Amino acid sequence: MFVRDLELQNYRNYESLKIEFSPKINVFLGRNAQGKTNLLEAMYFLALTRSHRTSNDKDLIKWGSDFARISGTVIKDNSSRLKMNLVISKSGKKAKLNNLEQRKLSSYIGNLNVVLFSPEDLSIVKGNPTIRRKFVDMEFGQISSQYLKTVSQFRSVLKQRNFYLKKLQHHETKDLVYLDVLSDQLAAYCAEVTHTRVTFLQRLQVFIQKIHAKITEGQENLQLRYSSFFEAEDKSVEDIYNLYKATYKKNYRREIQRGVTLYGPHRDDIKFLVNDKNVQDFGSQGQQRSVALSLKLAEVELIKEEVGDYPILLLDDVLSELDQKRQTHLLSSIGDNIQTFITTTSLDDVDRTLIKDPNVLTIIDGKIKQEEI
Numbered sequence: 001m002f003v004r005d006l007e008l009q010n011y012r013n014y015e016s017l018k019i020e021f022s023p024k025i026n027v028f029l030g031r032n033a034q035g036k037t038n039l040l041e042a043m044y045f046l047a048l049t050r051s052h053r054t055s056n057d058k059d060l061i062k063w064g065s066d067f068a069r070i071s072g073t074v075i076k077d078n079s080s081r082l083k084m085n086l087v088i089s090k091s092g093k094k095a096k097l098n099n100l101e102q103r104k105l106s107s108y109i110g111n112l113n114v115v116l117f118s119p120e121d122l123s124i125v126k127g128n129p130t131i132r133r134k135f136v137d138m139e140f141g142q143i144s145s146q147y148l149k150t151v152s153q154f155r156s157v158l159k160q161r162n163f164y165l166k167k168l169q170h171h172e173t174k175d176l177v178y179l180d181v182l183s184d185q186l187a188a189y190c191a192e193v194t195h196t197r198v199t200f201l202q203r204l205q206v207f208i209q210k211i212h213a214k215i216t217e218g219q220e221n222l223q224l225r226y227s228s229f230f231e232a233e234d235k236s237v238e239d240i241y242n243l244y245k246a247t248y249k250k251n252y253r254r255e256i257q258r259g260v261t262l263y264g265p266h267r268d269d270i271k272f273l274v275n276d277k278n279v280q281d282f283g284s285q286g287q288q289r290s291v292a293l294s295l296k297l298a299e300v301e302l303i304k305e306e307v308g309d310y311p312i313l314l315l316d317d318v319l320s321e322l323d324q325k326r327q328t329h330l331l332s333s334i335g336d337n338i339q340t341f342i343t344t345t346s347l348d349d350v351d352r353t354l355i356k357d358p359n360v361l362t363i364i365d366g367k368i369k370q371e372e373i
């Protein structure tokens with residue numbers, strides 16, 4: 001798949017923009033703070049209805065404007081054409097596919113698949129578990145709308161249960177039967193979410209192991225592990241459901257005392273083991289960087305396997321961050337059939353032998369100039 005064109009209105013520092021892209025490599029070149037990342041962010045947002053930089057959609061609206069609009073044409077299987085359109089306003093966001101409004105974002109997300117590489121990727125490996133859970137939900141969500149729906153239902157029941165636990169904690173109610181109802185519902189969603197995460201991780205594992213061995217020239221064996229308060233990896237949905245039901249039953253007093261749900265996928269984590277050691281605790285910065293790179297490259301392959309087409313790649317300022325070996329690995333992994341967008345302040349950062357015939361767009365203060373180079 002590739003994005004043929006993009007149109008922006010009042011998006012960040014772009015008042016009005018219409019641009020066509022190459023189905024291969026596109027480079028956004030420009031000095032700092034000109035709007036290169038804003039353009040990548042717009043494509044990320046067009047695909048996933050959220051930004052990789054802010055959780056506040058209103059930040060994306062050009063200062064002084066009431067709304068922002070992003071639209072783009074996505075070409076799939078080299079012929080079918082899909083118009084994607086998003087409007088962000090102070091009251092929320094509206095998504096359209098071929099001019100048809102989508103009531104649920106879960107029916108919109110997944111039509112354009114993206115994988116973003118950015119210097120912040122390291123935090124997926126190094127940072128706290130919330131970042132890893134977010135990563136997993138986002139990435140698995142873009143290849144399974146069912147998973148996206150389940151996660152959203154899970155969050156809604158979790159919120160209700162936490163609210164009710166607080167009421168019990170503050171003696172505003174004594175009704176434990178309703179807590180049972182909520183616990184049962186939550187256990188069902190916990191089981192679905194956990195089982196899907198484990199299944200996708202196992203599929204990701206097949207790719208990541210090979211990619212990581214290649215990046216590290218056979219020196220490192222990388223394993224992904226789903227980490228929960230129980231061993232989830234070989235359990236069925238039903239097993240997990242029963243386990244959660246029993247756990248909620250056993251621990252309800254403690255949960256009331258704390259006023260919060262203490263067990264569930266919202267507390268789980270993913271571990272990256274390099275040669276059997278957790279890279280978060282024992283890995284060098286270089287090893288952690290390689291794991292982050294392997295993870296992203298594995299994600300590209302998982303999307304290809306699941307949806308039958310490569311996602312588009314967004315490389316935000318990463319080439320200057322990667323050493324020569326990792327840069328070479330990344331760029332040589334980009335085949336001719338993967339549309340790629342690269343932001344950079346200088347083409348000197350980029351190994352030109354690995355980038356064939358790039359479409360270079362110079363960005364100056366929210367405006368674009370196409371260059372012949």
Ligand SMILES: Nc1ncnc2c1ncn2[C@@H]1O[C@H](COP(=O)(O)OP(=O)(O)OP(=O)(O)O)[C@@H](O)[C@H]1O
Nearest residue numbers: 012013032033034035036037038059060061062063
């Ligand atoms: N809501 C907004 N309205 C108008 N301008 C905005 C808004 N949000 C950000 N900007 C402007 O966008 C510019 C930053 O753009 P961007 O982050 O894309 O820079 P960049 O070209 O990627 O730079 P760098 O190379 O430093 O990463 C800044 O000038 C900032 O003031």
